[in-house]
Amino acid sequence: MLRVLPWFFVFCIWGAAAQGSQISEQQRLLEVYQEAEDFLEVKPSRTLALLTQESDLSALSLEQILNWHITSIRVAVALNAIDQMEQSIIAILKYREAPEFDGKLVSVASGIGILLRKLGYYQEAELSFLCGLQYVKEPQRKVALLISLAIVNRYLGNNEQSQDINIFARKLSIENNLSSHQARTENNLGILEFGNGNYKKAEEYFRSALTISQSNARRAGHVLNGINLLLTYLVQGKFDYYQRLYPSIDRVTQAFPDDSKKAYLFWVNTAFKKRTGGRVMEHDRQKLEVEFLTVNETKLQEILMEHFSEELGVSVALPPIRDIGLFKRSWFAEIEQCDWDKLKQIPYSDVLQ
Numbered sequence: 555m556l557r558v559l560p561w562f563f564v565f566c567i568w569g570a571a572a573q574g575s576q577i578s579e580q581q582r583l584l585e586v587y588q589e590a591e592d593f594l595e596v597k598p599s600r601t602l603a604l605l606t607q608e609s610d611l612s613a614l615s616l617e618q619i620l621n622w623h624i625t626s627i628r629v630a631v632a633l634n635a636i637d638q639m640e641q642s643i644i645a646i647l648k649y650r651e652a653p654e655f656d657g658k659l660v661s662v663a664s665g666i667g668i669l670l671r672k673l674g675y676y677q678e679a680e681l682s683f684l685c686g687l688q689y690v691k692e693p694q695r696k697v698a699l700l701i702s703l704a705i706v707n708r709y710l711g712n713n714e715q716s717q718d719i720n721i722f723a724r725k726l727s728i729e730n731n732l733s734s735h736q737a738r739t740e741n742n743l744g745i746l747e748f749g750n751g752n753y754k755k756a757e758e759y760f761r762s763a764l765t766i767s768q769s770n771a772r773r774a775g776h777v778l779n780g781i782n783l784l785l786t787y788l789v790q791g792k793f794d795y796y797q798r799l800y801p802s803i804d805r806v807t808q809a810f811p812d813d814s815k816k817a818y819l820f821w822v823n824t825a826f827k828k829r830t831g832g833r834v835m836e837h838d839r840q841k842l843e844v845e846f847l848t849v850n851e852t853k854l855q856e857i858l859m860e861h862f863s864e865e866l867g868v869s870v871a872l873p874p875i876r877d878i879g880l881f882k883r884s885w886f887a888e889i890e891q892c893d894w895d896k897l898k899q900i901p902y903s904d905v906l907q
Contacts (some may be wrong), residue, residue: 579613581721587622594625595734596771599811605629606638620646620658627665632774633811640671650889659891660686660695664702666886670704672850675881679706685720685892687905693730697723701738703905708746709853715748715902722906737766737775744782757786777810778802780883781819788826789861796826816852817845825862839868846870 590604605626611619623642630638643665649655655662669684683703690696704719724739726732744759760783767775780803787796800823807819824842828834847854848869855872863870 568675571832575618583608583614584612584618587618588627590625594629594632596773598629598774600627601625602633602635602638611815616649616652616654620649624661624665627661627668631665631668632671634814636669636672638663639672640889643669647889656891660690660699662889663689663892664699666889667706670703670881671709673881676706676709678881678886681892684905685889689891693726694732694735695729697726697732697735697739700726700905701742702737704739704742708742712869713746713749717743717903718906720746733766734770734772734775737763737770737772740766741775741779741782744786745853746757748782748786753786753790757790760786773806773810774812775829777807777812777815781807781815781822784819784826785822785857788822788829790828793826793830799813800826813848814850817848818858820845821849823857823864825866828866834866839866842866842868843870 586604586608587882590601593600593604605622611622614622623646626642627639627646630636630642643662646655646658646662646665663682663686667679667686670676670679670682680703683699683706686699687696687703690699698722702717704723707713707716707719720739720742724736726744727736727739739762740759741824744756744763747753747759748756760779763775764779764783766772767779780799784799784803787793787799804819804823807815821842824834824838846855846858849858850873855870859870859872862868
């Protein structure tokens with residue numbers, strides 16, 4: 555009996571140590587996650603680095619693991635990190651049969667929709683956003699889904715529908731004090747107005763969106779809203795306004811890890827130099843051609859071509875339209891909570907209420 559007792563105590567101590575180690579690792583991961591959350595709006599590149607440096611999340615609860623990957627999707631969207639978006643979506647869908655998954659379905663549907671839009675599968679993206687809207691309860695998430703739905707409708711050529719959705723989303727944003735979402739709706743409305751040639755109205759939307767993004771320290775919005783506002787100043791010949799705004803927008807753009815935005819700003823500023831008497835040299839034209847391919851949105855490439863390519867003496871072309879067919883990733887069809895065939899029949903009048 556005396557010999558058994560010491561071994562019993564050894565096992566107790568070992569078990570307690572193992573449990574303590576597990577708790578310690580869980581606490582460490584939660585601290586990493588909290589730091590990543592803190593940087594999400596102000597320095598998303600730091601958030602992505604923190605989340606992707608951890609490969610073993612087994613010390614966390616399933617709820618915590620799902621939150622980890624959802625935050626990873628959010629920051630990947632902000633940084634246009636498409637591969638990371640898909641990796642995180644696949645990681646989440648491993649748990650699609652768990653009870654905890656249902657509570658994350660809205661976030662997952664949103665992430666999938668954004669991924670599909672960036673890959674060019676616009677109709678499937680639209681269905682993903684509609685699926686999320688079937689389950690959403692919180693105003694903040696509803697507005698985010700509506701914004702995404704409006705964007706994909708613009709890509710589908712449904713500009714009037716896109717405008718209606720954005721106006722509705724803006725109204726909900728104001729009613730629920732969701733200023734960051736309001737900025738996104740105003741930026742999107744500005745893009746639509748710009749496309750219609752209503753540059754003054756576009757300027758008003760972009761200026762309001764920029765003011766909100768600056769006050770919220772939302773760097774992604776600060777960069778995009780700022781470049782868009784510079785664009786409207788340029789096409790209207792408001793060069794004094796442009797010169798006052800450019801230094802601050804250039805500074806935040808160069809510090810932001812998004813090559814597409816840097817390329818966009820380079821095109822706009824080169825056009826500004828040309829219109830204010832500067833010369834466009836051959837090395838500038840060569841860089842314009844390279845940077846045009848770096849701009850990752852076809853709609854934005856169309857704007858740059860239409861307004862600047864001829865006067866800058868640059869020969870660029872849109873990428874050929876690919877017949878990409880249906881999205882065939884197996885995990886897409888396996889999301890049983892989304893009845894894809896039924897979603898195709900939903901009238902938009904049901905969405906805007």
